Amino acid sequence: MTKLASETRAWLEATGFAVANEAPWLEALTHGSFNGGANSASEADYQRLEFLGDRVLGLSVAAWLYSAGDAPEGRLSQRLNALVSGATCARIARDIDLPDHIRLGKQAREDGGADSDNILGDVMEALIGASFIEHGYDVTRDLIYQLWQSELSGDSGKAKHPKSALQEWAAGNRRAMPNYEVIERSGPDHAARFTVQVSVHNVGQAEGVASSKGEAEKRAAQAFLEEYG
Missing domain, CATH: 1.10.1520.10 (Ribonuclease III domain)
Structure with missing residues (x-):
């Protein structure tokens, strides 16, 4: 053995x-x-x-x-x-x-x-x-x-959702709430691609692209935080 x-x-x-x-x-x-x-x-x-x-x-x-x-x-x-x-x-x-x-x-x-x-x-x-x-x-x-x-x-799994984090950032910096807009939708229904733009008045804007509107909003919020946060 x-x-x-x-x-x-x-x-x-x-x-x-x-x-x-x-x-x-x-x-x-x-x-x-x-x-x-x-x-x-x-x-x-x-x-x-x-x-x-x-x-x-x-x-x-x-x-x-x-x-x-x-x-x-x-x-x-x-x-x-x-x-x-x-x-x-x-x-x-x-x-x-x-x-x-x-x-x-x-x-x-x-x-x-x-x-x-x-x-x-x-x-x-x-x-x-x-x-x-x-x-x-x-x-x-x-x-x-x-x-x-x-x-x-530690902090494993504690990270805030990017949309929540962006909303808190805007409130903490006395800015207008983020505005999300679908600026492009492409592809067939079973393989759609959404491009979402998030903007904060007098600060800037960022985009996210994904196969669902929600995920595209999340990516846009993350991109905004990385650029302006």
């Missing part, structure tokens, strides 16, 4: 992942490309544990956000999506030196798989799944809070 490399087991335990049965941890760290090896065809990869870990992470972070204040559902969802995103998981994976311990096939490693946001995010969730299998929800939740501490206390 394949065993964890001694340095990988030591790294897991130093990071907070207590290892009892090595099997789920091996699975969590194994990318599908690794199974191309002649002696590893029977080894499972991380996908099933990633599926489980994704749900454990989501529940843990949602519970933290609910307990942390009385923000409305929309803002909670915005923060949740940011905190459990693949990019956030990959960032934490790099912080704990996970890339050094992923079991990748030769070609996948040469192609940069150990630094792929997708792979790092998935393996991070798979490790959470392995922890849940080994130690249950409470232990895993507490470990997530430890690993995500800087993210939870």
Whole structure:
């Protein structure tokens, strides 16, 4: 039976992942490309544990956000999506030196798989799944809070919508409220393109282009803030 490399087991335990049965941890760290090896065809990869870990992470972070204040559902969802995103998981994976311990096939490693946001995010969730299998929800939740501490206390997902930010900017600078106008619509209904211009009297104007009017307004507001904010 394949065993964890001694340095990988030591790294897991130093990071907070207590290892009892090595099997789920091996699975969590194994990318599908690794199974191309002649002696590893029977080894499972991380996908099933990633599926489980994704749900454990989501529940843990949602519970933290609910307990942390009385923000409305929309803002909670915005923060949740940011905190459990693949990019956030990959960032934490790099912080704990996970890339050094992923079991990748030769070609996948040469192609940069150990630094792929997708792979790092998935393996991070798979490790959470392995922890849940080994130690249950409470232990895993507490470990997530430890690993995500800087993210939870930071600004992930707190950014205001550009239209709200522009309205606040105008009010704070005693300017007229922003005015949005569709100045061009092109393309068929199933692939329409909207160009929206936002203007603030005696300040300036900016444009945004997108496949929906709302998204074009958002981009126009962001462009205005970048130019005049």
